[in-house]
Structure formats: C-alpha cells, structure tokens
Amino acid sequence: MKIPGGQPQMHSIRTVRLRPTPRTLATATLLAALLFVDGCHRHRKTVSAPNTTDYADNIEGVTKSPTLSILRWPNYSDYQPAVATFYDDRNNEVAWTRDGKPTKQALAFIQAFSDAAAKGLNPEDYDASLWGGRIQKLAGKNEDDFAQFDVAMTIAVMRYVSDLHIGRVNPTHFNFDIDVNTKKYDLAEFVSDQAVDADDVPKLVTSIEPNSEQYRKTEAALAHYLDLAEQQTQSNVAPLTVVAKPVSVGESFAEAGALLDRLKLEGDAPSDEIATTIYDKAISDSVKRYQHRHGITEDGKLTPQTVKSLNVPLSARVTQLQNSLERWRWLPDQYLNARIIVNLPEFVLHAYDAQHQPEFTMKVVVGKVVGEHQTPVFAHMMRYLVFRPYWSVPVDIAKKELVPHIVTNKDYLATKNFEVTNTKGDILTNYTAHQVSQGGVMVREKPGPKNSLGLVKFMFPNQYDVYLHSTPATELFNRTRRDFSHGCVRVQEPAKLAAWVLDGQKDRDNNDWDIDKVTETMNSGPDNHQVNLKTPIPIVIFYVTGFVEDDGDTHFFDDIYGYDAQLQAVLAKGMPYPVKREPVVAKTVPGDTL
Template sequence: MTLGMGAAAPALVTLMAPSPAVAQQFPAFRQALAEGVAENRELAAFYRENGYQAIWTGAEDAARRTALVSALSRAAEHGLPEARYDLPGLIAAFEAVETERDRGLLEARASMTFLQYARDIHSGVLEPQALIPDIVRVLPRPDPTELMRDFTSGEPVSFIRNLAPSSPEYARLYRARQELVQTIAEGGWGPQVQAGSLRPGDRGEAVIQLRNRLIAQGFLPRIATASYDSLMQQAVQEFQESVGIDADGIAGSATIRAINVDPQERLRAITVALERERWLNIPRGDRHIWVNLTDFVARIVDFDQVTFETRAVVGSRSNQTPEFSDEMEYMEINPDWTLPRSIIGEYWGALSSGGANHLQFVDGAGRVVPREYVNVAAYTPQTLPFEVRQPPGPGNALGEIKFMFPNQYAIYLHDTPSRSLFAQDTRAFSHGCIRLQDPREFAYALLAPQEADPVTYYHAIQRTGRQTRVPLIDHVPVHLVYRTAYTSVTGRMQYRADVYGRDATLYNALVNAGVEVGA
C-alpha cells in the first residue's frame, strides 16, 4: 500500500539524471559507494556483482525510491523502530545531493536502510535469546545479498510489502493494532468500573460503567440499559473467554481487573505479539501443533483452522517451558519415565530411606539393579551412577502416553495421573514438559491420517501394558509459543497474563530499540 510523500516526492521521484559532465565523474560515485558499503560484506558483494550500478539514485530508480519511502513512513504501524531508519534524514540527503561522491554515499545509505528495514519487518527487531535464554528460536534472517538481488529484479512495492510475515495471524494483529491506536487517539474505553464485583440483577453507576466498557471493547451493541441483564451477562461471558477467565457471566474481581486494563497496555501486548510473529516467519506446516504457553492449551491446527484442542499444564515459573519449534516424530504408549537429574533430588530423601519403591535403578546397559544392591547414601543426585526410572503403569508420572519431538531441552507432551490441576485458570505447575488433559483424543487425532480406526488401534496397544513406540508416518511440526496477545479465528483479540514476565522484558527491549508504542 503506497502513501504519498508530500513535498519530498519531487526530490526523490524526479532526481535528475547525470549530465554529461557529471557522468565523466562516475569514478567518484563508484569510489564513494565502495567506501560506503565496505563494512557490510554482503552489500559490498552485491555491488561488486552489479558493477557498482545505482539502484536508488539514478533517474530510472524512482519506483524503488518511492516504494522505500512509503514503507519507511509506515514502519511504526508494524511496531518497528521508525527512528532507526531515519526517513527525514534520508529524504534530506536525497535533496542535498550535489556531487557524484554525495550520490555514491547516498546510494550506500539507502541500501543499508533498506536492508535494516527488510531484516526487521521480515524476522524481527530483537535477538530474543540474548534477552531471554528460554527463547531458543533460530530466526529466519534473510540473506542480504539475495535480498538485494531479488529486490532489484522484482516489482518494488509488492516486494517490500511481501517482506512482512504472510501468516493470517500477522495480518489480524496488524489490523487490531491499527484499530486500537485509533481507539486510544479517540479517548480509549471510557471510565473504569468502580466496583469490586458485579453480578446479574445489579443496577447503578458501576453497572453503567461496565456496560460502557463492554460496548467500547466490542462485546455489547450500543444499548441504554442500566441493569445487569441477560444480554450483559452474555457479553461478560464473551469477555471472560477473551482473557482466559472461567466464563460464568459474573463480573468478579478478576473480571473487573481485566476489563479495567488500560488500552495502552493491550497495545503493548499486541506490539510484542507482532515482533514474536516475525520471529516465526517460517512455514508452520499445513498441519501443526500449536502450544501457547500463556494460554495453557495445546491445539492441532489444519490449514489455519483449529481441529482439536485440549487444556495443558506448562512449566512453573521456576521451571519454565522454553519456546522453540520442532517436529513430532512418534508417540510412546505405556511409557516409562526416566527422571532428569534436576528432578532426582526431589525424591532423594525417599530413595535414601528405602522408599519410593515405584522407582528403579538402571545401569548403563539398561539392566534394572536391585535396590538392595545400591548404597544410595554413598552418592548425591549428581553422582549416582544409575538412571532412576519409573516403569509403565497406572501411576506413571507420564500417564499412558507421551508425544515426542526429540530435542536438547528434554521437553515433550504427555499424559498425567494428576488431573486436578486442569481445573485451574492458570496452569503453570510442571517441571517444563507439557501435560495434556485429553491425551487419548490428542493421539486419536494424530493417528487418524495413518490408521483407519485410530481408537481401536490405540487401545489394542495400550491394553498390552508394554511400552510401545508408534512412529508418525508424516512428522508434525510443533510450535511452543508465548503470546499474551493473539487473535481467535474470528479475528477477536485474546489476551493472557504474562505468566513468566517475558513480554515485559521484550517490550522494554523494543522501546530501547526505538519502538514507540502508540504510534
């Protein structure tokens, strides 16, 4: 989408072609350009390849200049650091060109600005793992030389537009951000609700405040009622669903706090979500598994449609689940559980006193060592020369199935015999792995493409009680993500708590990089 460039347009679009006298000074342009890109190896390689021909500063380059200026003028709409690209300075430099040396240095500056913008909008402003070690994504950074080649051989406007993620979620977040910026400019969502709680049948000023906030946030049509009626109850339920609160239609203290959140805070969450979406600017897989850690839900997604979902328990604040993508390769029905060294210590007292009889010691050859042969007191959890394993069975900590995408973090999805935690709204209780409320149904859905009767197939294996690995013929991409702001398939914004505090760190880093939230 192209924006006008105002008074700057004539200076950029009609930049004069070199006169014959100036053309004789071309070596000055070439020398300045070479100097300007010398410290950028990829850019220097591109210009050597093209014989140091201009792509921005020639009379025939007006379309590229216009496309770049248009994109930079809208960078803030994407939550990008507009000042980083210094569009006013770039325009002033175009207007101030007097010599071929000026033009060569400007050519280098325009290319470096383009590459910085392209990198930022394609795969993110930040390097997340440098800020939060548990974000272990490999960002899909574009190759600068290939970017320059492709850009110069393509249509400038569409090429720059297509640098941003093409995912439907990015487009929905972008629209939601624009709408919220407009809402804030027009005064926000109105007065906060001045009540500790409200329920159906209530009347009064606080109910009116609740009504008005629900209207402003799109959960109620414009109505004049002053009572907490059935229509308002339904709106409250829809609002509660959008913020991850049990949807009982009663505006309790948690609901009141959520509806009183300032729109500026929601804008910050969307801005961080756009950055996170840029980090994941990769093919997701037509079918993939999507686990949003802040939402405590695991979903199977087919062609951008959720086809199965189940509640999940994720890592606690002290044992946080990392963010990464991988491929699910197989499931294990009737799994055993080998305790990580970090967890053995929790059982050490019982092991030392002869308890925890549900656990086995296993030597390096995979043989079970009788407990009476091991003097546990002679070791520590770190020096114990055996693995500690819980065999398959009804009480196994992994339940009756685990879903494996082998990774260095020892993270996987699994069943659990501890069912009570799924009733909580906030479900951050595990040691890092992801427990599923409905693991059997999850397995059936994954097996359906390769088994005519996945239910019968599954239970035939499960009833044997034997640990059995079942390969997935087609591996399924798994994405462990962390979104405090995301959209439903209908486009309605969903917000969740920053359970690990990661988004607060990222927001501060974006601000330090020059992102202006509210722009």
C-alpha cells in the same frame, strides 16, 4: 556466490623491447589506456538498470565506515558487509536517485517506512521522519549529500526487508531454540536485483512477509487495535475503580455506564446496549465474553482481576500484537504453518490439518513460572509415541522430592510404584538414599494409570527432554491458569490427540490406529510401547500473548514468563539489535522432564 570487496582483475603483460618510434609510442599509449579502462571497471553483478557512477568515490568513502551519522541509529555494522557488497556489485553506482531526484522505488520505500507501524515495526528504525529533509538537500547538488542519501536508503531498505522477513532480534538471544538462519536473504543480491527496480514495492513487501494465515490475521488485528488505541487516547476516560470484591448480577454498580462503554470499545458489548446503575445480566454476559478473550475465569462476575485487565491501556494490547508478529517472523518455513502449535501463555494446544485449517484445540498444563521450570520455546518434528511409558525421574527431582522419604522409609519407592535400576537398566533391590541423591542409581516410575506421565507421551527429541504427555492429575485442567509442570506439556485429551497423530497409520496387525485402538493400547497394551510416525509432524512450542482465534476474535493473555517484557527491553535500546546466538540452556542431567 558474490565475493564482497572483490578486486579488479589486472592483465599480465610481458615486457617487449621496442624501438621508440612515434608509431610504437602511440600504440603503447593506446594499450595503456585500454588496460586502465579494463582494470578499473569490472562486470556489474546485478540485473538492475545501470545508473551513474558520478558519486562513486563519495559512496566508496561512506561505505568504508560502519557508522553513518545521518541515520537515527548510526551504527550499521551488522549490515556493513552487505552494503559494501551491494555497491561493489554495481561499481559504486547510485541506486536510489536518477537525474538528481529520488526514484519512484525510493519514494515507495519511504512510504513503506512511514507505514511500518501497521506491520508491527517502528517507523523510526528506518528514519521515517527524516527522509523529507534529505530529499530537500538533494536540490543543492552536493555530491556528499547524494552519496549519503543513497547509502542511507540502502541501509534502511536492508533493515526493513530483514526485520520484516526474519524479525528484528535473533530469537536465540532469549534462549528460544528457533533457527532463523535458514530464512535469511542474501541482502546485497536481494535489494539490488529485487528492490532497486521493483515495479510494485507494496507487492514486494507482501512477498517478504511470512506466508501464514495466522500472521495475516494478527496483522489485521494490529490495524484494528491501533485504531482502538487512538480512540481510547482521544476519549481520555479514567480507568475503572478496582472493586474490593466481585460484583454479581442484580447488584448496584455506580460505574456500570463507564464499564459498558469500555466493553463496547472492543466489541464485547452491543453498541446499542443501554446502561443503568445495576450490574444486570446483559453487562454480565458482555463481561463473560471479555473474560473469554483474556484468559480469565468465565463467570460473568466483575472480579478484581477482570477490572485490572480492563484497565490495561489498548496501546499495551497493540504492543502484544507487535510482539506476536515479531515471533511469527522467526519461524522457519517448515514450522510457520505447523500442524501442532502449543501456545504457552494461553495454556492451549492448537491442531491443524495438512492445509493448516483448524481441527481442534485442547487445554494443556505447562511449566511453572517459578523454579526454573518454564517450558522452553522451540520448533521440532514429532517422530514417535510411547504408550504406557516409564517415567525416569531426574536426579534433581529425586533428590528433592523422594530422598527425604527414602531416608525415613526404605520401602517408600516400592509403595509408590517406583523401582530402582543401575545404568544398564537392571532392577536393584539394594540401594541407598545417598546413591539416589547422587545419581548413582536411577529411579523410574512403573507404567500404569497412576504414572506421572499418564498412559502416552508424544516425542519430538530435543535437547531439553521436553515432550507432550497425558497425566493422572486431570483436575488441573479445570484451572484457568495452568502452569504446574516441571517443563513438559500435559494434554487434556491424550487419546484424541494420539488418534489424530496416528491417523492413516496401521499397527503391526494391520489395524487402524483409531480412537478405540488407541484407548485399548493405553489401558491394556504392552508397557513402554513405541510407535514411530511414518510422517513426522512439525510442532512448535510457541509464545504469543496476542492471538487471533479460530472464531476471528483477538485473545490476549498474561506474559507469564516475562518474554514480552524482555523483548521490549531489547527493542528499546535501538539498533543494532542482538544478532549473536546466546547459549541455549540444555538439559545436562539424566531423567525425563515432567
């Protein structure tokens, strides 16, 4: 461990009375000189090549302040301790110039800053447009210019490395329960030992980024959409007119040519397709492909919703992909290639094998947008399943949705497959609506096919009491937009998911947990039957509105919870971005989220 701001060790000297002869005076002078040298120059704590200390006093003066006026974002207080340690470990030697000129590594990082947009970052966060002028100033041989150039470069490199590795904003600022702290570099050590003398800066930059195929595919999609957005800007084409009612195959449509051009831009229509003034089947098929990629009902009709989506500028799609890259960077290594990813705005669960190759997807129902029922974003380990579970009704739901019926019909709960227990789990037959509304007694729905949790739930214990489960309300999976739950995630094919999760495990009778065994247990097995996983499975409840699917196509989804808008609002304020952990809203009342 390095000690920021460590002080030089001074040797203890015992006082000895000597006769002041010329020889002893000379010895004393030499000893004092040696002690001065030993006391002022500590051992360097870096493996980087030594450099000049000619500007040490200037650098020390710059690093004492949490602001540096020449930066675009002068306040670097969040990085000041690391910057101070960086220079303390190298005895305030410069790092980024030699013989009065920028090192090749400095120039390589300046190029990386200029190319930051391709990584989903803002080049001006690293002063991309300012480095040319700073390099020119070095010709004046002003000591302050050299010191400020060096410290500014160190700050920019640290900002860039950190942003690329763990993201710009701490996810807990948005109440996302994702811990980036386990990924953090010791920036002073990393930059000094890895970056200052790097043989290949682009290779180093690549090693900093998440080792995820989905991340790399998203980065490639971003490059493509940056190019498309530029083409769209240069073409200066007017948006399509919003239709009053859906346009179907065979109908006349005056803007068919403009529509076809728009579909060709993203590759949803063949480049050689010729438009007429009729909304023909070829255009309808291209619209259907576009709808498939944008989470719109795939009917091939030109609906008002479809036109609204087509009119979204591609620069906005660029932003969506940038936001996706930011969130991929947040994930700890153990969850970066999680075997289960539920993408909330997509309403889809993605399952992967142990090598993170796609296995299957299935539709899900997620938390309602309104009413504080949004499904939280977090990463955890799935540890067990419960077949034929009870549903313990949260007090707030019981008060709102059950108590009014109990008031008018004391037998209401029994007729609807519910039972009431005390805190010990004993079933009660005498209770009041007031007790239910105050949580003095607990209401639970008995297991069975009509149970609100269905016949199996997938548990990854968390503070929100959120999990995956089946549901008797299967008709909701036919909807394109599927935010209907109180926070939990309902899965379309629970038996398939359970068999996949339990693959390789055996039950108590040494039988395989195949699809037949799972189905039998769900339909006629014991109630509230828990099966522990021998190997916990990483699961991420995630939120990206730009996602590269298994077919290689880039799909976009609505920002249903407004998280993209929140992220953009924070980034617009500039550095320093929030790093303080905000309180995570945890569930505090008993009962199972539905």
